[in-house]
Amino acid sequence: MQGNEHRVDGLAGRKLMEALREFDFGVAAICGGMCSCATCHVYIDPEWLSRLQPAEPAERDLLAELRHARPNSRLSCQIDLTDALNDLALTIAPEE
Amino acid sequence: MSTLRQIVIVGGGQAAAQAVDTLRRRGYDGGLTLLSDEPHLPYQRPPLSKKFLAGSFERDRLLIRHAGFxxxxxxDVRLGYRVVQIDRDQMQVSGADGSKYDYDALLLATGSRPRRLSIEGADLQGVHYLRTIAxxxxxxxxxxxxxxxxxxxGGYIGLEVAATCRERGLEVTVLEMSDRLMNRVVCPEISSFYEEEHARRGVDIVCRASVQGIHGDEHGRVRSIICSDGNQYIADIVLIGVGALPNDDLAVAAGLDCANGIMVDAHCRTSDPRIYAAGDCALHRSHQCGGSVRLESVDNAFEQGTNAALAMLGESPRMPAIPWFWSDQYDLKLIIVGLSTGYDRTVLRGRPxxxxxxxxxxxxxxxxxxxxxxxxxxxxxxRKLVGQRNRPILDRLADTSRPLRDCF
Known part of the structure; x- marks a missing residue:
């Protein structure tokens, strides 16, 4: 499922990582959303990136150490889904 | 591709969920049965002692995969199903209800259970262990x-529950048998840091405490704990978190090689090539520390659950990864990377x-x-540098202005 673009619709109130898991998009999310394992790493479609709340320092620090990090990298466990994010487009990043 | 027609998984935790996920994702389309003695679909255990106990995490968010998956x-998921026997000749497992399941390949992902204290009063009302949603x-x-x-x-479970209970406004005492907290997993400096933190939050930490018995009231409800030095601690509730034991009884009874855990090779295969084991119940040769280790962690369950599935399908295992563990207490996120067994020196990076x-x-x-x-x-x-035989330059290591990767 890596490398394909996905659209996420619904599940407002949940974390994006939980939605990806719910939709069976193949994120490992080993730590269950503690911003620890970076196995829920995604690339957000650039058009959507600015509509997300910016990353907290802990997330930025983790992303900075990832081999596959790109400017539009985020950890999906740190993103709260809202109705405004319906149809959010993203790609699952490769495993570290 | 393998010629398996029927795979049975005993257990319903992280390793089991990971194995079924991997099997289907890699194209296995034969029969797949998951037999779990718990009444719930596979769920995440780490939040149980933290957010879920604190009441700030809804029950259905614990599920690793939702029911529709x-x-x-x-x-074919059978919940509340207890396997009582493995018949290796017939390649069949039987349940407590007398039903039988045939297998071509069997995965034992039976997990571990809390070690029980065999002291007077351990069965009183109000004495708890922590492992399951129940x-x-x-x-x-x-x-x-x-x-x-x-x-x-005073290990992970005890201290995580201590933190949660303080945040919920209870009076908390921790009785630790050894001379320091988390003594089997961290160095004395980290133990002291956590001891000070818990004390600052109002937890009464008592080390070198040897618990002798639990006393109850006339209703059979816990009242106090007595230590061998004569000290007595009044308790409305007792939680016992003194480690876990592997659920290897089925494997032992079936004659598989076991030694405080089910022995497996790098493919998670037991001494019977049709039977695999993964997660807390499995004992494997560590490429890092040489000896046999049994790891109780989500990361290990994930890796081994994946590897057992890959091996069943005739695929190579994943690259051996460095094990890692985490513990959340208050706002402190402790992450342990690698196995420190046999260390001869520590270097502090940064200030506690x-x-x-x-x-x-x-x-x-x-x-x-x-x-x-x-x-x-x-x-x-x-996670990238530990356990790779890298030799850091010590004064660089202590210099936090330098990224870790530039310390070699």
Whole structure:
């Protein structure tokens, strides 16, 4: 499922990582959303990136150490889904 | 592709969920049965002692995969089903209800269970262990502000519950048998840091406490804990967190090689090539520390659950990864990367006072493990650098202005 673009619709109130898991998009999310394992790493479609709340320092620090990090990298466990994010487009990043 | 027609998985935790996920994702389309003695679909255990116990995490968010996943992937899930026997000749497992399941390949993902204290009063009302959702439901009901909980064991479970209980307004005492907290997993400097933190939050920590018995009232309800030095601790609730034992009884009875865990090779195969084991119940040769290890962690369950599935399908296992563990207490995120067994030196990176620092463990000059506290940068870097036979330059290691990768 890596490398394909996905659209996420619904599940407002949940974390994006939980939605990806719910939709069976193949994120490992080993730590269950503690911003620890970076196995829920995604690339957000650039058009959507600015509509997300910016990353907290802990997330930025983790992303900075990832081999596959790109400017539009985020950890999906740190993103709260809202109705405004319906149809959010993203790609699952490769495993570290 | 393999010629398997029927795979049976015994157990319903992280390793089991990971194995079924991997099998279907890799194209296995034969019969797949998951037999779990719990009444719930596979769920995440780490939040049980933290957010879920605190009441700030909804029950259905614990599930590793939602119910629809199992039906969509044609996984025959039997909950509340206890396997009582493995017949290796017939290649069949039988349940407590007398039903039988044939297998071509069998995965034992039976997990571990809390070690019970065999002391007087351990079966009184109000004495708890913590492993399952049912355990948390029982314990959670008792956590009323102002009540006194005495926790036996200053390891991960005990300390996470201590933190949660303080945040819920209970009076908390931790009785630890050894001379320091988390003594089997971290160095004395980290133990002291956590001891000070818990004390600052109002937890009464007692080390070198040898629990002798639990006394109850006339209703059979816990009243106090007595230690061998004569000290007595009044308790409305007792939680015992003194380690876990592997659920290897089925494997032992079936004659598989076991030694405090089910022995497996790098493919998670047991001494019977048709039977695999993964997760807390499995004992494997560690490529890092040489000896046999049994790891109780989500990461290990994930890796081994994946590898067992790959091996069943005739595929190569994943690259051996460095094990890692985490514990959340208050706002402190402890992440342990690697196995520090046999370390001969530690180097501190940063200041504990800042509540963000790391400790590097070295053996013969090589970086074998790292503990990071609220330090995401070091943690992620450590996952790539620890256990690779890398030899850090010591004064660089202590210099936090230098990224970890530039310390070699």
């Amino acid at each position: 199992y039906s969509e992937h044609r996984i 355990d948390v439901d029982r314990l959670g009901r008792e956590l009323v502000p102002g009540r006194r909980i005495v926790i036996v064991g 006072f800042d509540r963000s620092f790391s400790v590097c463990y070295l053996r013969d000059g090589e970086l074998i493990a790292m503990d990071t506290i609220n330090n995401a940068k070091d943690q992620m870097a450590a």
